[in-house]
Structure formats: C-alpha cells, structure tokens
Amino acid sequence: MNRQAIVGLFTIVGLIALFAVFLVIRNVGTGGRYNIGVHFKSAAGLHRGALVYESGVNVGIVTETRLLPEDFTVEVILGINNNVDIPRDARFLIAAPLTGDATVEILPPVRAVRAAGVVGAAPEPAAIALLPREVLPLEQQPQGVNPASLNDLLEQGQGEVHRLDQMLSQLEQREPKLLDSLQSTLTAANELTTQGSKRLYKLADELDRLTGSLQTALDTGTPQVDHLLTQLNTMAASLNVTVDQVQSLATNPQVKANLIETTRGLAQTATTIGAITNDLHNVTGNPQTQAQLRDTVANVDAATQKLNSLLHQLGATSSVYGVDANATPPPPTSQAPSGHGSGKPVAVAVVVAPGPTASDAPVMSIGSIRQRISDAAKSLVAFQVRLSELGPYDSAKFTQPLLATPSNGPQADFNLQVLPKGRLSLLGGANGVGTPQTSANFVLEQKFAPNLRLGGGMLYSNLGGLLQYTPGPLGFEARVYDLRFPTADAYGTFDVGHGLQLFGGERDLTHAGRRTAFGLQLQF
Numbered sequence: 001m002n003r004q005a006i007v008g009l010f011t012i013v014g015l016i017a018l019f020a021v022f023l024v025i026r027n028v029g030t031g032g033r034y035n036i037g038v039h040f041k042s043a044a045g046l047h048r049g050a051l052v053y054e055s056g057v058n059v060g061i062v063t064e065t066r067l068l069p070e071d072f073t074v075e076v077i078l079g080i081n082n083n084v085d086i087p088r089d090a091r092f093l094i095a096a097p098l099t100g101d102a103t104v105e106i107l108p109p110v111r112a113v114r115a116a117g118v119v120g121a122a123p124e125p126a127a128i129a130l131l132p133r134e135v136l137p138l139e140q141q142p143q144g145v146n147p148a149s150l151n152d153l154l155e156q157g158q159g160e161v162h163r164l165d166q167m168l169s170q171l172e173q174r175e176p177k178l179l180d181s182l183q184s185t186l187t188a189a190n191e192l193t194t195q196g197s198k199r200l201y202k203l204a205d206e207l208d209r210l211t212g213s214l215q216t217a218l219d220t221g222t223p224q225v226d227h228l229l230t231q232l233n234t235m236a237a238s239l240n241v242t243v244d245q246v247q248s249l250a251t252n253p254q255v256k257a258n259l260i261e262t263t264r265g266l267a268q269t270a271t272t273i274g275a276i277t278n279d280l281h282n283v284t285g286n287p288q289t290q291a292q293l294r295d296t297v298a299n300v301d302a303a304t305q306k307l308n309s310l311l312h313q314l315g316a317t318s319s320v321y322g323v324d325a326n327a328t329p330p331p332p333t334s335q336a337p338s339g340h341g342s343g344k345p346v347a348v349a350v351v352v353a354p355g356p357t358a359s360d361a362p363v364m365s366i367g368s369i370r371q372r373i374s375d376a377a378k379s380l381v382a383f384q385v386r387l388s389e390l391g392p393y394d395s396a397k398f399t400q401p402l403l404a405t406p407s408n409g410p411q412a413d414f415n416l417q418v419l420p421k422g423r424l425s426l427l428g429g430a431n432g433v434g435t436p437q438t439s440a441n442f443v444l445e446q447k448f449a450p451n452l453r454l455g456g457g458m459l460y461s462n463l464g465g466l467l468q469y470t471p472g473p474l475g476f477e478a479r480v481y482d483l484r485f486p487t488a489d490a491y492g493t494f495d496v497g498h499g500l501q502l503f504g505g506e507r508d509l510t511h512a513g514r515r516t517a518f519g520l521q522l523q524f
Contacts, residue, residue, distance in 0.1 A: 033060060033079040036086065037135040038104075040144040043074045044094045045102035052078050054106040059084040062104060068138070076144065077135060078104060088129040092144035104144075189436050196430050196438060200414055207383075233295055382420040384429070384523045386413035390507070391516030400487045400508040402437050402460055403515050410519070415441055420523075423447045431460055451475075470495070477503070486510060491517070499523040 043065050052060040064077040080086060091107040109128075131142070393406045415429030427443045443466055445455035455466040464481025475493040480486070491505035504518035 032082040033063075034082060034133040035063060035077050035079055035135050036131060036133070037138070037141045038076050038078060038092045038144045039138060039141045040074045040076055040092075040094065041146050043076065044146050045096050046076060046094060046104070047101070050101055050103055052080065052104045052106065054084065054086070054090075055108060059106070075138065075141070076104070080133075086131040088131045088142075090131070090142070092142055094144065094146055096147045189438070192438055193434055196433050200430075200433070203416075379421050380419065382417045382523050384413075384415040384417060384427075384521065386415070386519065386521045387411070388413070388503075388517050388519035393515065394513060397511075397513035400482070400485055400511065400513065402432075402439060402482075402487075403508055403513065405435070405437055411435060417523075425453075427455065427466075477505075489517075 046062055046065055048062055048064060050062040051058055052062065060078055060080040062076060063079040066075040066077070067073075068075055086106060087108045089109045093105040093107065094102055095105050096102040111128075135141075388411050390403070390411065393404070411432045412434065413429065413431045414433060415427055418426040418428075423446065425445045425447075427441060427445060429441050431437075431439045431441060439461035441457075441459055443455040443457040443459060443464075445453050445466065445468075447453050451469060451471045453466075453468045455468075456464070458464065459466065459479055459481040462482040462484075464479060467476075467478045469476045470493065473495045475495065477491045477493055479489040487507075488509045489505065489507045490509055491503045494502045496502060499522055501521045501523070502519075503521060505516075506514050507517045508514045
C-alpha cells in the first residue's frame, strides 16, 4: 500500500470518528429525539426550531410545519426527546405571546393527587395510554388547539353585545308593565291599610257611642229604667217560650248532650237577668216599676224552674222541689199589686231563698248595675289586641312571604271574638295593621274540652287551622296556614290575669327562615 492510500484511509477514519463523537455528544445532551405529528387549524406563528413544553418543561422542538393542500390546515412535526413520553389524551396548544416566538404547550390529563394533610403513600395511579413514537396518519393524529385571535374575541364579544342589546330591548318593553304592576300593588296595600284603619276607628267610635248611650240611659233616671224593665220582661217571656221548645226536644237522644250545654247557658242567662232585675228593683222606688219587676221576676223564676227540671231529665243536676231529693219547698204564691196588669196571682215555683224586703234591702248603686251589664256583654263579644316583636330577618334564607320583612316590630293585630265563652265562637280581624304584610283572620272555633279549642277558616288571609290548649296559667297555641307554602307557628302562653296574656315562640317552624316572635295580648 502506497503512502497516499494510507493517508486517505486515516482521513476517512478520522472523519468517521469525528461524526461519531458528534452523535455521542448530541445524544448525551438531548437523549435523542423522535418525531410525532399534530394537526392544527393554522401554524399561528410557529417556525422550525420553536420550543415544545410539557407541563412547563422543555421536551423538544418543532422540526417541520407542512401546509396540507386538501383543506389548507397545517401538520406540525414535533421532535420529542427520547426520555419523554406523551400521553395519548394530552392537549396540544399553541402559545402565541405578544412578544417573542410562539411555542407549543403539551398539557397532560389531570390525575388525582393526594389531598393536603393526608398522611401515607399516594394511591397507585392507573396505567396511562401513551402516544406512539412515530408520525401517525393525519386522521389519527391528535388535534391541536390554536390560540384565540383578536378577530375571534371580537366575534364572540359582538354576539354577547347583541344578546345584551336584546335583553335591554325586552326590559324596555316590559318596564311600563312592571312599574304599573308595582304601583298597583303599592296602591292596593295602601288602600287596604287605610280601610283597615278606618274600620278600626269606626268600631272604636261605635263602642264609645254604645258606652255613652248606656251611661246616658243610667243617668237619666226612672223613664229609661222603666223601658229597660219592659224589655227585660219581654225577654223573660221569650225565654220561657224557648225553654218550652227546648223541653219538647229533650226526648231526642241524639241532641241530649247539646241540650244539656244549651240549657246550662240559658239557666246562667236567666240567673243574670234575675240578678239585674233585683238590682234595678233596689234602685227605683216607683210602685209601677215595682209591679213590673214582680212580673219579670215571676217569668224568670218560671223559666229557671223549667230549666232546672229539664237539666234533671237530661241527666244533669238540679234542685227542684218534687223532682230532686232534699230540695227546699217552694215559697208561697205572690200576687201583683192592684192596678197593674190583670191583678192575677203569679206562682213562683223556683227554689230560691226568700230575698230581702224593700225596707231592709240594701240600695244597689249605678256602678253595680253597670258592672253586671258589662259582664253580660263580655259573654257575647270580646275585643282582642295583640302586640308582637319579630326576631332578626335573614334575607339569605327563603322564608314565608308574610315574614319576608326586615322590620322587627312591633306589629299590631286586632281581632273581635263573638261568644268567647261559648262552645262555638267566631274570631275575625286583621294582622300586621299598618304594614305591607297586613292580612285578615276569619276563624270558627269549637270547644272540645274545658281547656281545648280547635278552629278552622282563614288565617293570615290563607286557609288554615288553629289549636289552643290552656290547662292553667301556662298554655300552648299552634297555627297552620298557607297550603302553597305550608307554614306552622307555635307559641307558649302565660296568663297574667285580667285578660292580659304573654306569649313567645317561633313562626314558620318548617323552614330555615323561621323567626322568633314574642309579645303580649290583651282581651277585654
């Protein structure tokens, strides 16, 4: 081998060694690269040599961008370091900053991590499918996402502006109706409050007028007293007829229990009339008035005799001579003075102790008569005033519309109760007078036990029911109303006396927006 051949051989070997050293150095620094293809809508500023990041770490470069003639999209070839794997479900994004070169961001799928503060090893992750280390056919390549361009943002903003314009147009069309509805609601609420106030004032005026009339009648003297005696006499005669009719029904077993209760009430009424008549007898000294009083007492005594007898027949207790054992014999027959009525004797058959004579009877005052009439009036009607205070209002909690008011009180309720002491009574009135939540009551109540009353009808302007249990000074009251928004109120009560009652409890127990209520109630 000549000298030139040896030199040429050494030159070739040196070049091969130099190339090998270059490959070794490259593989040591980068670990080598493999190519994958990603399909993008556009290159968006990418160029050969642009950096590729996975989770913020540089893992390769862009080696080539190819424009596809079929649909003018771009196939981007990425050179990924051999020591890096790409998940098949990873997302490929083009990050195009305002300054600098565009880059490709690879976002792996989010994996479950151990919660903060949990001690121990993390759970074994499930196997993740990897993207093959080759350029797949175009239809199998992952689809990249281009950054939002200014034109895209403007188009999207234009759509939102158009939608906002439609909303403003609809609001402008509906605004007059909304304002009219709001004004109508405010006007109706104001009118309801005004009408309620006027009716309360009118009721107060009527009560004042009635009180004044009674005072005038008591102060004027004998003529008014005579007229009152005549009415009492007529009432006693009517009561006598009523007792006869009630006695004719006593043989019916189905109404026996009701007749006993009714007869007790009539007997109490007859006793009250007799007491008032005796009081009036002591007030006046007019002979004619005395004669009228005797007739009235006779009719009342006869009615009381029949009532007591009827009570005995129905199984109750009575003290009628000749019917009940150990009864006191009836007093002798009295006769009206001559010159009044027919002059016939009137039999008094009621078992009563002989009353004091006109000479030794104490003279009753006008105040005593007024008190008896007031007691009789209280058995017919009672006026109820209820002042309450509500707990704080939480607007974040959905609550009963009647309680959706930031006002804590006080709130005033006014109710009128007809026959408050009877077996069957009627309650009507208004709640929250003077507030936007003004409502009405109209409830029919029935006594099922001495201390238990149940009622139903309209509560707070809605269909509802009422329960009252008062075994002593301490009692309980519950109200259920508004079937669309079922509401239950519960109170504990304490009877102070003289018609005054303290109460406290919760309103709207069944919802998170319940409110505490407490106050006092006066009934007279």
